[in-house]
Amino acid sequence: MYLPVDAAAPSGLNRAMSDPLDTVFAAIADPTRRAILSMLLEDDMAVTDVAEPFEMSLAAISKHLAILTRAGLISQERRGRVKWCKLEPDALRDASIWMQSFGQFEAVNLDAFERFLAAELGHDG
Amino acid sequence: MYLPVDAAAPSGLNRAMSDPLDTVFAAIADPTRRAILSMLLEDDMAVTDVAEPFEMSLAAISKHLAILTRAGLISQERRGRVKWCKLEPDALRDASIWMQSFGQFEAVNLDAFERFLAAELGHDG
């Protein structure tokens, strides 16, 4: 129930099987992509606008966005010639839960956090 | 402050700067390493015992353990000729906090969130 799933079968069966956790954690392991997620926290953005503050090519940012999309962390909707990027925070939830399973640190547990959010937002987002 | 740090400076300054979050997330992006962490959740283990259920060489596992150690996720204490591996769950805490800052966010009062975190983390053991 609370145990990380692939712990039960380290038998190489899950090799190259691409657990969603793989892609999510790999996606947020890159500082550029974390920065992008932070930007999208504030607002949906077009690809060009996402790329603007970075000192790398548009193509590079486009690749980063593709990786984030594949991980389910953002979604991209094309409107006209502009592609809008939107944060999809739900994708982090499973990863977060996995981490919580190690949660002796129990510093921020989901229950407390959600109570906090409920109090803050007045709804259960 | 409380928000993902590199969000403020996506200016390429943090390139090759090796944010701890980079190493932690990269470490747990690998299913083998996640499985190892799960195993260590139950008990401290010697390197050979960690390697036993996997279908890969001892040297490979040794490398994985080195990566987990560098990320601070485990510690290794040599006793005699045996090196014992111990889970260090605290290393996941910052990563967890970073993730939760995204998880649910819509329009949370960040100041309140910071106070919440301060209160929660204040009593760390």
Added chain:
DNA sequence: ATGACGCTCAACCGGATGGTTGAATATGGC
């Protein structure tokens, strides 16, 4: 229709990653 804009594709590059093998370096037991 032409051209600027927004974005992706394709090819390429250097460096990291994840694995292998075989040798090397302790340490412990007899």
Added chain:
DNA sequence: GCCATATTCAACCATCCGGTTGAGCGTCAT
């Protein structure tokens, strides 16, 4: 001292990753 055990080191390999550049493609404006 000698051998087995526990672990790492070193070299090597294939593949992936993050970046570049330049061309290509769809879309909007004139």
